[in-house]
Amino acid sequence: MPHWLRNSLLALAALAVAGLALSWRPSIDAAAPPGRQAFAPGLIEQGARLAAVGNCVSCHTASPSSPFAGGRPMETPFGTVYSTNITPDAATGIGAWPEAAFARALREGVARDGSHLYPAFPYDHYTRLTDRDIHALYAYVMTREPVTAPGRANRLVFPLNFRPLLAGWKLLFLDRTPWTPVAGHDDSWNRGAYLSDALGHCSACHSPRNALGAEDRKRYLDGGDAEGWHATALNASSPSPLPWTVDKLAVYLRTGIAPGHAIAGGPMQEVVAGLAHADDADVRAIASYIHATLGADTPERQARAEKSSRMAQQPLAASAAAGTVPGAPADPAPATQMAQMALGAQVYAGACARCHDAGREIGSAGALPMPLAIANHVPDARNLLRIVRDGVHPGPNAPGRWMPAFGDTLTDEQLTALAAWLRRQAAGAPPWPDLADTVRKTRTP
Ligand code: HEC
Numbered sequence: 001m002p003h004w005l006r007n008s009l010l011a012l013a014a015l016a017v018a019g020l021a022l023s024w025r026p027s028i029d030a031a032a033p034p035g036r037q038a039f040a041p042g043l044i045e046q047g048a049r050l051a052a053v054g055n056c057v058s059c060h061t062a063s064p065s066s067p068f069a070g071g072r073p074m075e076t077p078f079g080t081v082y083s084t085n086i087t088p089d090a091a092t093g094i095g096a097w098p099e100a101a102f103a104r105a106l107r108e109g110v111a112r113d114g115s116h117l118y119p120a121f122p123y124d125h126y127t128r129l130t131d132r133d134i135h136a137l138y139a140y141v142m143t144r145e146p147v148t149a150p151g152r153a154n155r156l157v158f159p160l161n162f163r164p165l166l167a168g169w170k171l172l173f174l175d176r177t178p179w180t181p182v183a184g185h186d187d188s189w190n191r192g193a194y195l196s197d198a199l200g201h202c203s204a205c206h207s208p209r210n211a212l213g214a215e216d217r218k219r220y221l222d223g224g225d226a227e228g229w230h231a232t233a234l235n236a237s238s239p240s241p242l243p244w245t246v247d248k249l250a251v252y253l254r255t256g257i258a259p260g261h262a263i264a265g266g267p268m269q270e271v272v273a274g275l276a277h278a279d280d281a282d283v284r285a286i287a288s289y290i291h292a293t294l295g296a297d298t299p300e301r302q303a304r305a306e307k308s309s310r311m312a313q314q315p316l317a318a319s320a321a322a323g324t325v326p327g328a329p330a331d332p333a334p335a336t337q338m339a340q341m342a343l344g345a346q347v348y349a350g351a352c353a354r355c356h357d358a359g360r361e362i363g364s365a366g367a368l369p370m371p372l373a374i375a376n377h378v379p380d381a382r383n384l385l386r387i388v389r390d391g392v393h394p395g396p397n398a399p400g401r402w403m404p405a406f407g408d409t410l411t412d413e414q415l416t417a418l419a420a421w422l423r424r425q426a427a428g429a430p431p432w433p434d435l436a437d438t439v440r441k442t443r444t445p
């Protein structure tokens with residue numbers, strides 16, 4: 001464990017000991033599970049549409065045959081936390097939880113028995129949910145199929161395996177200010193902001209986090225980490241080659257693919273799978289809000305869009321071979337990199353060009369030109385490497401958009417060369433630092 005991490009953990013421990021009295025929360029008495037008839041008509045469906053935005057099912061499901069039964073491992077820098085069973089099974093799920101206990105879990109991250117919950121459960125966002133929405137979510141969750149599935153023990157580094165410590169974390173980082181509409185913005189922006197932040201927790205992945213795993217709210221949507229992927233910045237520093245429009249965002253958020261933009265191939269795929277079942281107007285509100293956070297089309301963005309479109313119009317393999325890629329650096333690659341560039345070009349021509357130089361227009365045999373693929377433009381190579389190694393398995397909403405996996409056919413040397421070459425020829429960007437290291441670290445065991 002690095003020194004800074006140990007020091008911060010010790011600081012947190014001291015804080016928690018000081019705050020131990022504060023950390024105590026009463027347990028809430030068990031109650032009989034409410035039946036379907038306990039809820040007003042339409043409430044369960046409303047809860048379903050909200051749960052789709054909150055993406056409750058993806059974290060709380062380990063096996064598709066037992067939705068909401070928990071047991072999915074979540075890797076954090078501090079170890080593994082397992083999600084819990086939130087089906088209405090009285091013994092192993094939350095069947096005995098009255099609504100007050102459910103609401104407290106979402107707002108304060110406290111379980112029915114009074115113990116503190118890890119923020120791998122994004123209650124730092126759900127805390128801003130309205131009473132009405134919590135009520136609808138409760139109706140939905142409590143009317144799922146009960147599954148008997150005991151919880152799994154977390155594997156966390158000392159002292160974080162001691163739950164009362166989380167009281168210290170909350171003292172520092174849990175902002176429980178209730179949601180209020182922001183003046184100066186219209187209803188649609190405010191609806192989108194509420195859904196994206198309080199329920200969709202977009203910034204849980206798309207913002208950087210500090211040493212104690214809390215989101216850096218000063219760098220809201222400035223790009224973050226998610227399950228070994230880079231979650232793209234969605235603010236003014238968005239590196240998107242083509243600027244997003246509200247329409248394209250709405251299509252992307254529902255289907256995972258929009259014209260001129262890359263497919264959702266990593267952790268974003270699950271978010272999209274949820275949003276496909278959300279209310280149409282709600283997805284549109286999220287799209288307009290995110291479009292606003294992305295910010296204005298600056299001259300610099302327009303120039304980038306123009307350059308990327310020009311690069312995308314020519315087959316990359318042929319134009320790179322002829323040295324005529326419009327946006328690529330004019331100066332030749334340094335002599336030390338010549339061999340690597342040649343190898344990268346060769347791998348691209350042999351393994352990728354037949355689809356990616358054909359363009360999507362020709363149907364399922366073609367795919368997006370590489371200059372438009374955001375994976376080549378983000379600050380590190382992890383997304384590109386994962387896509388190439390594991391392929392793309394299309395979500396239910398983008399059938400046919402399927403890419404083979406190259407993890408077994410390309411060596412580390414070939415992968416490194418391919419990534420270095422794409423970075424230069426497809427993004428026209430400076431080399432990724434520590435690329436060979438990233439290739440090693442992202443190797444699937
Ligand atoms: C990013 C992953 C993630 C998402 C999304 C998520 N949860 Fe969870 N949830 C967890 C984890 C992990 C825990 C267990 C935390 C712990 O053990 O400290 C948890 C715990 C809970 C608990 C406490 C259960 C118990 O037995 O203590 C409830 C209730 C809950 N979640 C409901 C929901 C609802 C409702 C949603 C959707 C609105 C949701 N969760 C979305 C990860 C998630």
Ligand code: HEC
Binds near residue numbers: 348353373402
């Ligand atoms: C058989 C066709 C095929 C081959 C070969 C292929 N891909 Fe893909 N690739 C696709 C499809 C289809 C997608 C999904 C989205 C789309 O249509 O662009 C995709 C997606 C991607 C993406 C995400 C951006 C995007 O297009 O949505 C990247 C990056 C990518 N491929 C890189 C590569 C690289 C590098 C190679 C060579 C090692 C390669 N692909 C080989 C078909 C292919």
Ligand code: HEC
Binds near residue numbers: 205206249268
């Ligand atoms: C579980 C983590 C996670 C959550 C939650 C999440 N995203 Fe993403 N998102 C990603 C990752 C990782 C990528 C990059 C590529 C991928 O996964 O395909 C991405 C990509 C995107 C992109 C494409 C960016 C570009 O320029 O190409 C958009 C737009 C986006 N997310 C919007 C959202 C919105 C809106 C929300 C909330 C409703 C959200 N995301 C929630 C992880 C997440």
